[in-house]
Amino acid sequence: MSFFFDKDTITAEDVSQLDANSASLGIPNGYLMECAGLQATNKIYEHYKLNSSSSVVIMCGIGNNGGDGLCIARHLATRGISVFVILLGDSIHIRTQESRLNWELVNTLTLKIRSYSIKNIKQLKTLCKSEFFMNADIIIDALLGTGVTGKIREPISTAIDMINQSNLPKISIDVPSGMNPDTGQITEKSVNCDFCITFHAKKKGFANIKTWVAPIGIPLEASLFIGDGDLRSAIKKRDKDFHKGQYGKLLVIGGSSSYSGAPSLAAMSALELGIDLCICFVPKGIGNVVRSFSPNLIVQEGVAENFSNSDFLQAKKLSNWADAVLIGPGLGKDPKTVEFFEKYILWILGKKIPCVVDADGIKMLGKLFKESKIARLTSSIVITPHMEELKSIVRFKNLPKFDEIEKRTKKLISILEKIGGVILVKGVYDYVIKISKKRSICRVNRSGCPEMAVGGTGDVLAGLTSAFLSIGNSPFNSACAAVYLNGLLGESAKKSYGPRIHATDMIKNLKSFLLFKKF
Numbered sequence: 460m461s462f463f464f465d466k467d468t469i470t471a472e473d474v475s476q477l478d479a480n481s482a483s484l485g486i487p488n489g490y491l492m493e494c495a496g497l498q499a500t501n502k503i504y505e506h507y508k509l510n511s512s513s514s515v516v517i518m519c520g521i522g523n524n525g526g527d528g529l530c531i532a533r534h535l536a537t538r539g540i541s542v543f544v545i546l547l548g549d550s551i552h553i554r555t556q557e558s559r560l561n562w563e564l565v566n567t568l569t570l571k572i573r574s575y576s577i578k579n580i581k582q583l584k585t586l587c588k589s590e591f592f593m594n595a596d597i598i599i600d601a602l603l604g605t606g607v608t609g610k611i612r613e614p615i616s617t618a619i620d621m622i623n624q625s626n627l628p629k630i631s632i633d634v635p636s637g638m639n640p641d642t643g644q645i646t647e648k649s650v651n652c653d654f655c656i657t658f659h660a661k662k663k664g665f666a667n668i669k670t671w672v673a674p675i676g677i678p679l680e681a682s683l684f685i686g687d688g689d690l691r692s693a694i695k696k697r698d699k700d701f702h703k704g705q706y707g708k709l710l711v712i713g714g715s716s717s718y719s720g721a722p723s724l725a726a727m728s729a730l731e732l733g734i735d736l737c738i739c740f741v742p743k744g745i746g747n748v749v750r751s752f753s754p755n756l757i758v759q760e761g762v763a764e765n766f767s768n769s770d771f772l773q774a775k776k777l778s779n780w781a782d783a784v785l786i787g788p789g790l791g792k793d794p795k796t797v798e799f800f801e802k803y804i805l806w807i808l809g810k811k812i813p814c815v816v817d818a819d820g821i822k823m824l825g826k827l828f829k830e831s832k833i834a835r836l837t838s839s840i841v842i843t844p845h846m847e848e849l850k851s852i853v854r855f856k857n858l859p860k861f862d863e864i865e866k867r868t869k870k871l872i873s874i875l876e877k878i879g880g881v882i883l884v885k886g887v888y889d890y891v892i893k894i895s896k897k898r899s900i901c902r903v904n905r906s907g908c909p910e911m912a913v914g915g916t917g918d919v920l921a922g923l924t925s926a927f928l929s930i931g932n933s934p935f936n937s938a939c940a941a942v943y944l945n946g947l948l949g950e951s952a953k954k955s956y957g958p959r960i961h962a963t964d965m966i967k968n969l970k971s972f973l974l975f976k977k978f
């Protein structure tokens with residue numbers, strides 16, 4: 460069945476996100492491994508018509524792909540099949556708790572299973588000449604899965620050669636070992652399998668491989684609801700050799716004679732998330748107010764107390780420096796600012812610089828749509844309206860209730876198809892929707908608390924979304940990660956300070972919260 464949040468094919472990154480989201484829903488990774496092992500066993504058992512006189516060789520790596528192999532060994536053995544397990548490496552190096560458990564079980568259930576952990580290539584070659592190996596019915600490749608990185612190292616490299624040199628039918632688990640599951644690229648070598656049993660969904664790089672997709676109990680909710688997995692993968696790691704500016708350069712354009720807090724809250728949230736540089740471009744007269752929030756902010760002032768077309772050139776220059784732009788918080792509604800916004804937004808739509816439009820910016824966008832000056836948003840733009848703001852852009856009446864997810868999503872997608880882009884519709888449940896001609900997708904956020912319905916929390920959300928954009932996340936993934944984190948920060952502020960929370964409490968908690976979550 461296909462849902463509005465499904466992907467046809469998945470990447471290694473998607474796999475780890477789904478694992479983490481399943482874990483946040485309370486499903487331990489060991490459960491998924493158990494399902495993977497049993498599903499693969501059933502398929503192999505039926506396909507090769509195995510019986511109690513059959514024998515199977517399983518080559519296992521020290522990651523979770525190897526763990527799947529060890530789990531298969533156990534399930535084959537329960538059907539009376541003789542199993543010969545070769546672990547490629549020392550068992551003390553097995554990387555996860557669930558794989559280690561399966562190794563211990565394989566070594567406990569010795570009636571039908573013989574297991575070897577190989578210390579060197581010579582030992583491996585000797586085992587591959589043994590009578591059991593030569594007379595087996597099939598060989599299972601559980602060496603490397605979605606965790607493969609870089610060149611194939613020993614002893615895995617020789618193990619791949621040994622599998623390929625054997626005449627036995629070969630089944631790969633999840634990914635033919637050695638192949639990059641995202642691209643299908645084989646840097647050096649990979650297992651030439653007869654077919655691959657892959658988990659949850661086909662991997663993006665699979666083209667000419669005979670594949671059987673096995674469900675392993677990853678619930679629909681792990682794909683629909685934004686969770687820890689989405690946040691973890693959006694907080695990208697800094698490379699060791701990064702220099703200043705390579706982990707996010709953000710430009711915030713906002714503020715007016717009446718509002719200085721909104722752009723400050725957005726910029727402070729972005730800085731606290733850990734990006735390298737944030738320039739706040741604000742109208743003349745409020746620069747020092749914004750500066751006073753943090754010496755880490757770079758603040759530039761425009762020519763007058765509200766933005767006008769005279770600020771366009773500077774806004775363009777700063778935007779070309781930035782990795783992402785946020786425009787809108789506190790801009791106000793001065794007619795000259797509206798003109799400036801119009802000119803700027805038409806320019807940035809053409810440039811495809813990743814950009815978040817929030818608050819007063821959304822109202823001005825509505826005017827542009829009404830006057831047919833804009834027909835459609837590009838996929839590089841994220842807008843973050845609540846329901847009333849959305850109504851200023853597209854006409855619609857009431858929507859199904861916030862928790863009637865399927866109905867509400869269908870309706871929202873049909874409304875938003877007219878305007879395009881990535882839209883984060885704020886509400887009790889937040890809906891993040893990416894409109895695409897091929898297939899629009901939607902994710903739902905459930906984090907947050909009613910106490911967040913106070914001034915400033917939307918500016919924090921806009922700041923986080925643009926910060927995620929600035930470190931290289933896609934507009935859709937940025938919106939998902941930001942809205943989830945924003946909700947968690949609201950919950951955490953409520954825990955720390957009680958029900959009277961401010962946006963500043965959320966920002967105050969940001970760093971320690973991420974540290975606590977080990978992100």
Ligand SMILES: NC(=O)C1=CN([C@@H]2O[C@H](COP(=O)(O)OP(=O)(O)OC[C@H]3O[C@@H](n4cnc5c(N)ncnc54)[C@H](O)[C@@H]3O)[C@@H](O)[C@H]2O)[C@H](O)CC1
Pocket residue numbers: 474477478488491492495520521522523524525526527554602603604605606607608609610611612613615632633634658659677
């Ligand atoms: N949600 C799911 O689909 C589930 C899938 N499962 C299985 O888990 C693997 C992914 O496990 P992971 O531990 O992340 O990675 P691998 O086992 O693929 O490999 C890590 C392991 O391999 C070593 N290694 C990496 N690259 C190389 C290389 N080029 N040469 C030699 N060795 C390499 C690395 O050092 C690690 O030790 C997935 O494919 C599924 O099979 C889960 O069982 C359940 C959930």
Ligand SMILES: [K+]
Pocket residue numbers: 524600601602603604631632633634635636
């Ligand atoms: K494999």
